[in-house]
Amino acid sequence: MTSIPMLPKNAPFAPEDIDALNKVVAKTTPLQRSWLAGFFAGFEAAQGGAAQPAAAAKPRLPLTILYASESGNCESLALKAKKVAQKHGLDAKVYDMADADLALLAKAKNLVVYAATWGEGDPPSRAIDFYNALMSDAAPRLDGLRFAVLALGDTAYAQFCEVGKKIDARLEALGATRAADRVDCDLDFAKQATAWTDGALGKLAPADTGASSATVVHVDFKGGGYQADDDEPQFSVENPLEAEISALVNLNGTGSTRETWHVELAFQEPGFTYLPGDAIGVMPENDPELVDQLLRAVGLGSDAALLLKVQKGYDVTTLSKAAIENFAKLTGRADAKKLLDGDAYTKFAADRQLVDLFETYSEKMTAEQLLGLLRPLPGRLYSVASSLKAHPGEAHLLVGAVRWDSYGKKRKGVASSYLADRRKMGDMARIYVKPNRHFRLPEDGNKPIIMIGAGTGVAPYRGFIEERVELGAKGKSWLFFGERNFTNDFLYQLDWQDHIAAGALTNIDVAFSRDQPEKIYVQHRLWERRADIQKWVADGAHLYVCGDEKGMAKDVDATLLKILTEAAKGDEDAGRVKLKELTKAGRYQRDVY
Amino acid sequence: MTDDKRARNEIIKENSRQLRGTLAEGLQDVVTGNIAEDDHQLIKFHGSYIQDDRDVRGERAKKKLEKAFSFMLRLRIPGGLMTAKQWIALDDIASTYANGTLRLTTRETFQYHGVIKSNLKRTMQAINKAALDTIAACGDVNRNVMTAANPHLSKAHRQAYDLGKAISEHLLPKTGAYHEIWLDGEKVEDKSGAAKKDTEPLYGVHYLPRKFKTVIAVPPDNDVDIYAHDLGYIAIIEKGEVVGWNVTIGGGMGMTHGDLTTYPRTADMLGYCTPDQAIKVGECVLTVQRDWGNRENRARARLKYTIEDRGLEAFRAEVERRAGFKLGKPKPFKFSGTGDPLGWRQSLDAKKGEDKNWHLTLFVENGRIKDRPGMTLRKGLRAIAEEGLCEFVATSNQNVILANVTAKAKTKIEAILKAHGITTEVSSRLRANSMACVALPTCGLALAESERYLPGLITRLEDSLDKAGLRDDDIVMRMTGCPNGCARPYLAEIGFVGRNPGLYNLYLGAAFDGSRLSKLYAQDAGEEKIVALLEPIFMAYAKSRKAGERFGDFCVRAGYVKATLAGNQFHADIKLA
Ligand code: SRM
Ligand SMILES: Cc1cc2nc3c(=O)[nH]c(=O)nc-3n(C[C@H](O)[C@H](O)[C@H](O)COP(=O)(O)OP(=O)(O)OC[C@H]3O[C@@H](n4cnc5c(N)ncnc54)[C@H](O)[C@@H]3O)c2cc1C
Ligand SMILES: Cc1cc2nc3c(=O)[nH]c(=O)nc-3n(C[C@H](O)[C@H](O)[C@H](O)COP(=O)(O)O)c2cc1C
């Protein structure tokens, strides 16, 4: 649904007039709208004289909003920006880099980019083509272009906001003019991003808009004057829901080398809705023991109130470059600063956590100073493993416990250990919904689906199948599941057996890597079954890949390419094209982390 | 099928297309570790049982996991004789596909536990590559044939072994199902005409009513427990050569708690035959049981009940009729005991200057070959195998013999054993003469612990033995987790049979040489009661035994229990303590 400005209900007209006007406006082009704006402005200017068209109502400035997004943050920022653009008298079009090309850039006059960084400094998968083209020599000069870039990232990663930085620099190199400075956002990007958008669009907006000119009647859109492009979920990081943990089971059998928790969250709140494919965000709390270690390391051991505050709200594990930098600045420790030289950081940070920094360079500091060093505790996302239709008032998650030993310490993932160790049935947890428009069942329930996942990557497929059962979808389905050992690690085995018996799951292939001398992974099963996979794809199957990026998704992607290449009589380019087509058509969707 | 009184297994066999059933299809179903219900019965004939880990049954469902299914595989190793190469192969399989242990059984072979379905075929093929198989190791057929321990011990032992091997081959099922399903052998026939093209001259489509077990003894050793088996041969030896065989039939251990129509039974003497008649006699005993055996009630389908119901005379007559010759009068012989003489021993013919090689019998507690801290038995035996210093013989007492060792190899072996902390010392003779069945967690029929429990119980009883000064006296003690009797407990001087977790029936009074059954002495005894009951008997035995009197005989003379002179008297005149 495109965004045409509609008169808000609170506009100074009778309701029926608002409707009437909106009917007309709904059909208008940007030009017509600017003309109208100019016309009335001219009319006003004519001091109540006979109405006459303003000589030439200059059209509002066009704005191109471009985003590179994997899990949807940049996407929703871009869509919000489109609304804000209205205020600034900009006529905005929003493009996903997945659907954009350089020609679009060449035409653009004003450009705002929202870019996320994934992998290790890589662009989101759907943005790769555009990104590479932009970086290549094929990229056109962009002298007339004015632009601004917002980068989303996570300071936990060495290549913080790399993609945003690269795009920002490249646009300048191609001759475009920076209208607003780039800002690199960490996971807590919401406030910063809103402010940046407003500022950047202000700079890009036509000089004569705003109070100085009357070409546009300023309207307070807060009343929700028009249809939102995207229905933002009611519960968000900023506004999580308190849900009760109604089940908490480690699905791995005794003797397993794995620890994977099935978590059921129960809520009465009807406004809390999700679709299979979405992720549920969990706002965790830190392990009080770890926080205590940290506080003692900086001489704040006895401060119980502080401990609670940090435990609930601050990130005390992520050992980022930024953290080291700030720490070195605050304490003036040159030796700590050295950690930023060369590969010293990667060496030190590997397998370590923030507490190691504070303990290695033990320095006393005040509570304020400490809090100044800590970033807010980010929520963690978990692919929802249930269908709301099958389990009204419930959301199920599948959480892999993150644990490792290093430097004489037992390490735990914050959120996974929060659920696995520090929560029990009946406790509450703060959650929110993270919609994922790019991991969805096909609209058409008759379309076959092929679901590929290893470990916790199987989670969304449980929701998929449950949803299809509820919808009475007739389409064939095929699950490829991988883990370590058949006997103890077959996640949701009984559920799959039931679905097969009921005909809700058509095929299943499993790859257990440690049951036999040679390692067998899902991509090997895919290759074995390639003939049938090719048939299914020809029959319009949708492909899904979920789970660990490094561990699985890359290899699966390569194997799918091999399979499509074989189908294309060995022509690898044809295979690659086919895979791209599937991606563009939304028939190859990935939810990797 | 309403008027069809046959046991369910009979129909399963009949419809199985000579033991094929849906096994091949079942292996393809990757979402479960289980196989079809009827195939549970059929796979036994292929030497395997489906089991599940009973230790974790409780947790599985709430973890959304099915039972922890896995397969037990039992090898067919006539006489228990293996080359060093075969040992290495078997050892590899244990860690590659099974639970990392080799389990010597009470019938001269090995079992693997914990093989999951997806590895079953590869395991079978690995076994086959070692020139071994699992065919007919279980099921209603002639099982692995046991022969007096160590073919290399003497000429007579070799002859016993040769006969045993010949019988095992002769009575093997002929169906191509095994090769077809496990070894990708070419399909013997299409589904339709199984019975037509792929025939069983001996077994037909119904095979036997029940399992059938054959053993061969060389007096004075009765290590194979001749009286516990359906068919037995006792070597009659003149000048070190076997001149003929006394044939025994109708032994068996299994019974059901509370069902007095079932009972262990010691075998009867059928008669005497010459070496060249031996196989024919065996075949006829098998076919008469095939045709006369009870096919309606599996609890009474063993040969021992056929003999009870039809009478020994009738059975002998029919065997002689089918064989076409009469059996002679049994020749005299004497058994000394059922145990394995532990330690080094030289070939019996050595004095005749024929074969001067050595043989080392190692005590393996309850047959479980694995590495423990301080004693890496599995690694040690493997090292010896890799040096090619000996052959290996699995005994009927769950022990292993390093056989056919030259004097030079002997010292090498001793060094390797030392390096791996493997001693020939056993803490007491009671332990050395003990056996326990597998039971929990793998055995689906176990009512109580056995293999995992007996060692600790013995440690406690050794205190009692010390008080009585009996640590160095041979007393045979066996435990099973249920009344099926897999460790032949009813032929032990002290027998424990599980009734409920932690509770055992206590049997006393069996003969040391395995010729007389025991009798129930106490019911549902826990550990405290067991010790409290046995300690005074140990004391009394130490004090008032006659010269050379065995513990079992003493228990009868001193009146703790009445002697059981025949299987059908097993449940008679019981006086509980
Ligand atoms: C491994 C072994 C015990 C051991 O600790 O070594 C064993 C183990 C089992 N026996 Fe046995 N039997 C073993 C020797 C015996 C013996 C002793 C003998 O034959 O010398 C007997 C008593 C003699 C006899 O047959 O009467 C024996 C009588 C049984 C019976 C009762 C048969 C009967 O006629 O009542 C069963 C149950 C059945 O067949 O219904 C049984 C069944 C079983 C099963 C397969 C349980 C089952 O049917 O599900 C056990 C597998 C346990 C596991 O997890 O491994 N097993 N079983 C022995 C393997 C011998 C071999 O290599 O073939
Ligand atoms: C869209 C999306 C969907 C997701 N879905 C799921 C899901 O369904 N199930 C699921 O379990 N997770 C899922 N995740 C991952 C999840 O969000 C968390 O990242 C994960 O649970 C770890 O969080 P934590 O707080 O427990 O660990 P953290 O406290 O965040 O610690 C993780 C960090 O610890 C370090 N680390 C981890 N292991 C080791 C090691 N062995 N050695 C050294 N360092 C190590 C690494 O730096 C790692 O980044 C998803 C992520 C995304 C983005
Ligand atoms: C698997 C994974 C890898 C990531 N890699 C990086 C990275 O290398 N650098 C970075 O700054 N942020 C990285 N991030 C953080 C994302 O950029 C951040 O979550 C951003 O908000 C995602 O925006 P999007 O939802 O528009 O894709 C990574 C996140 C995930 C889940």
Ligand code: SF4
């Ligand atoms: S005796 Fe009973 S418990 Fe022991 S192995 Fe045999 S069947 Fe199992």
